[in-house]
Amino acid sequence: MQSKLRLPQPNSPVPAETTRQATDLFQTHGALWLENVFAKSTIEKLLAAYQKKYMNLSKKELRQRDAAVGDQRFMITVDVKGAFNHPEVYANEALMPILENLLSDALRIASFGSVVALPDADQQAIHLDHPPLFGVDEEGLPAYALTMVIPLVDLSPATGTTAIWEGSHRGGQRFDLLRRLMDSPDYSDASLPMAKQGDAYLMDYRVIHGGMANRSDQARPILYIVYSRPWFRDGFNFKSQNAVSISKKQLKKVPPQYRSLFE
Ligand SMILES: O=C(O)CCC(=O)C(=O)O
Numbered sequence: 001m002q003s004k005l006r007l008p009q010p011n012s013p014v015p016a017e018t019t020r021q022a023t024d025l026f027q028t029h030g031a032l033w034l035e036n037v038f039a040k041s042t043i044e045k046l047l048a049a050y051q052k053k054y055m056n057l058s059k060k061e062l063r064q065r066d067a068a069v070g071d072q073r074f075m076i077t078v079d080v081k082g083a084f085n086h087p088e089v090y091a092n093e094a095l096m097p098i099l100e101n102l103l104s105d106a107l108r109i110a111s112f113g114s115v116v117a118l119p120d121a122d123q124q125a126i127h128l129d130h131p132p133l134f135g136v137d138e139e140g141l142p143a144y145a146l147t148m149v150i151p152l153v154d155l156s157p158a159t160g161t162t163a164i165w166e167g168s169h170r171g172g173q174r175f176d177l178l179r180r181l182m183d184s185p186d187y188s189d190a191s192l193p194m195a196k197q198g199d200a201y202l203m204d205y206r207v208i209h210g211g212m213a214n215r216s217d218q219a220r221p222i223l224y225i226v227y228s229r230p231w232f233r234d235g236f237n238f239k240s241q242n243a244v245s246i247s248k249k250q251l252k253k254v255p256p257q258y259r260s261l262f263e
Helices: 016-029 040-054 059-064 096-103 174-183 248-253 256-262
Strands: 004-006 031-035 073-077 108-117 145-151 162-164 200-204 209-211 220-228
Touching (some): 096 145
Parallel strands (some): 004 031
16 A cells, blocks of 8 residues: 555654644545554454444344445444444544544544455445545545444454545546446455554545455454544435434543534
8 A cells, every 4th residue: 555654653643744744644545543542452342342242233134224335244333332433433532633633623533333254255346435525626625524443353354445546536537447346346456455443544535446255254343434524424324223323321421522423
């Protein structure tokens, strides 16, 4: 992946120069793989909580949630509580300055959930997460939303990852490229972040991407948080599930300085 940075250590403020570099890389490539964002122990806790609550949902529950986003692949909104309700996860000290540079300091959480690719899940259709806001010509416009992916297990060629077409967030040819890839998937120009527990990768909401097949014998859950400018509402992906699920009681547990993220 061309756009990749290693942070000095998890959960600590990042030097201003690194924040600037991360911002530039993201704006240029529409994606960024950051190593060393979260403590591994935090990810282990998230994984345990996820396995307990979400890995054994019944077929009926998954149907009610309209959760299928591919063969053996499900998008599940998680309740922001327990391990998920922690500032290290949704307002990470290293990430916030980068996110504010990209989306302004009025940024919000537009959605908070997970995608799990079960063993033998096929590759996902290559796609955009949202139709273009302003039609074809978005050249020069800044990001309005981005997805932060937090892998809950180490990603490998066997588990698969998210294939990302760096640079496809802009340029007049992006829709031709998308059509070509949808008609005949070809991963030769895709970046494949083999992120480990503790890493995160960010994707501009306009970037072309798609989950790869899971050829391993373990499930591959990834947590995601979509951050956006305050006016954006994702009415496209959340018809049967809430985009964000947080109760009043859990919102009170969010430190006051971060509550606006959930407004
Ligand atoms: O499974 C993945 O790696 C990505 C999933 C995804 O991009 C989606 O469901 O929109």
